[in-house]
Amino acid sequence: MTVRHILTLNAGSSSIKFALFEGETEPAECVRGQIEGLGTIAPHLEAERNGAKIADERLDPARAADHETALGVVLAVLERVIGRTAVEAVGHRIVHGGIEFTRPVVLDQVSLEKLDRLNPLAPLHQPHNLSGVRAAHRAFPDALQVGCFDTAFHRSHPWVNDTYALPREFYDEGVRRYGFHGLSYEYVVARMKETAPLYEQGRVVVMHLGNGASMCAIRDGQSIGSSMGFTALDGLPMGTRCGQLDPGVVLYLLQEKGMTPQAITDLLYTRSGLKGLSGLSQDMRELEAAGTPEAEQAIAYFVDRIRRELGAMAAVLSGLDAVVFCGGIGEHAWRIRARVCDGFDWLGIELDDARNRAGDGVISSDRSRARVFVVNTNEEMMIARHTARLLGEQSNL
Numbered sequence: 001m002t003v004r005h006i007l008t009l010n011a012g013s014s015s016i017k018f019a020l021f022e023g024e025t026e027p028a029e030c031v032r033g034q035i036e037g038l039g040t041i042a043p044h045l046e047a048e049r050n051g052a053k054i055a056d057e058r059l060d061p062a063r064a065a066d067h068e069t070a071l072g073v074v075l076a077v078l079e080r081v082i083g084r085t086a087v088e089a090v091g092h093r094i095v096h097g098g099i100e101f102t103r104p105v106v107l108d109q110v111s112l113e114k115l116d117r118l119n120p121l122a123p124l125h126q127p128h129n130l131s132g133v134r135a136a137h138r139a140f141p142d143a144l145q146v147g148c149f150d151t152a153f154h155r156s157h158p159w160v161n162d163t164y165a166l167p168r169e170f171y172d173e174g175v176r177r178y179g180f181h182g183l184s185y186e187y188v189v190a191r192m193k194e195t196a197p198l199y200e201q202g203r204v205v206v207m208h209l210g211n212g213a214s215m216c217a218i219r220d221g222q223s224i225g226s227s228m229g230f231t232a233l234d235g236l237p238m239g240t241r242c243g244q245l246d247p248g249v250v251l252y253l254l255q256e257k258g259m260t261p262q263a264i265t266d267l268l269y270t271r272s273g274l275k276g277l278s279g280l281s282q283d284m285r286e287l288e289a290a291g292t293p294e295a296e297q298a299i300a301y302f303v304d305r306i307r308r309e310l311g312a313m314a315a316v317l318s319g320l321d322a323v324v325f326c327g328g329i330g331e332h333a334w335r336i337r338a339r340v341c342d343g344f345d346w347l348g349i350e351l352d353d354a355r356n357r358a359g360d361g362v363i364s365s366d367r368s369r370a371r372v373f374v375v376n377t378n379e380e381m382m383i384a385r386h387t388a389r390l391l392g393e394q395s396n397l
């Protein structure tokens, strides 16, 4: 029997991550790579095959000026690496599934057109996710194209955590607290089931802190609340997004400053957050190294909003058994983890300094009532599992 190959594409706001999996039932990763720093002056490509580096280079910014150009680089790398290997399916991270797409689906023309309509609700992601589907279809015309949605994991939200206090018809037409980063949360829950089953059943707050950042309150493995809402703008401040904002500010920008909807979109999605506050960079590595007062204030605001959200989520969960850090910042920035957890002993959190600096697995002390973990999230693995299942179902038809 020939081995099945599944390719996964994950277009984030500052990166494209890709991976190739092989295997009949449980997919095993054989190639993984990413281009990070899209749209910055220093984009970087790295890739490995079975753990060995096959690419590690700074890219000419013109080759990663936007997602579409960078995707061309990714497809060229893949062609070099996998040659004529048949790819049976391509699994895509699609950030917004709206009301209708609540689980992974095989994509066709009709579903793509419906998903195109959600572009305005996730302008940093959705158009790139969908152009990834179209490019993959051109590159692998015989492969099944599967869409896996960031919003799907959060459909278990109880109504109070799913609605806004607007007249009811808005909820009915889809103005809801969808929540995002769902593939990452789903992976973390699956990982905890394997390695820390006691906590998987408990009251867990997961922090996905990357260029996009959100937090999720999880009970019994299900999302009961997210810091993100109708769009991926709400909640925590991010690389370039503002996070929680009084809607009155938007009215002020429209009415008093005469800004157009496009100018406001640009401001809130691409000029705010860490970049806007620091006046320097959206990248936590650069802010930590800079040490300017503005960079310090940007970090302080980021940490403060995470701490507020942690307190709120512990209240929603009626207590706390575990906290998980993941995403580019959550996995690598030990100083941020220390600042987030500082003084939370009243919630039962106590970090072990050496474990936190090492940043792998459990980072809380043995005395800590709540356990704190760092998990290297793997959205690609989650996409591959969903895609393998749908591929299996299709071949049984």
Ligand SMILES: Nc1ncnc2c1ncn2[C@@H]1O[C@H](COP(=O)(O)OP(=O)(O)O)[C@@H](O)[C@H]1O
Pocket (backbone or CB within 6 Å): 012, 013, 014, 015, 209, 210, 211, 212, 239, 282, 283, 284, 285, 327, 328, 329, 332, 333
């Ligand atoms: N070693 C590090 N120290 C601090 N921050 C880091 C480090 N590595 C990555 N980051 C942060 O993680 C971000 C990327 O996170 P990631 O989750 O990969 O991005 P995306 O949201 O595009 O998927 C970078 O913009 C940077 O702020």
Ligand SMILES: CC(=O)OP(=O)(O)O
Pocket (backbone or CB within 6 Å): 011, 012, 013, 014, 095, 125, 150, 180, 181, 210, 211, 212, 213, 232
């Ligand atoms: C939803 C979101 O913000 O995703 P990312 O962190 O990958 O940009």
Ligand SMILES: [Mg+2]
Pocket (backbone or CB within 6 Å): 012, 013, 210, 212
């Ligand atoms: Mg991401």
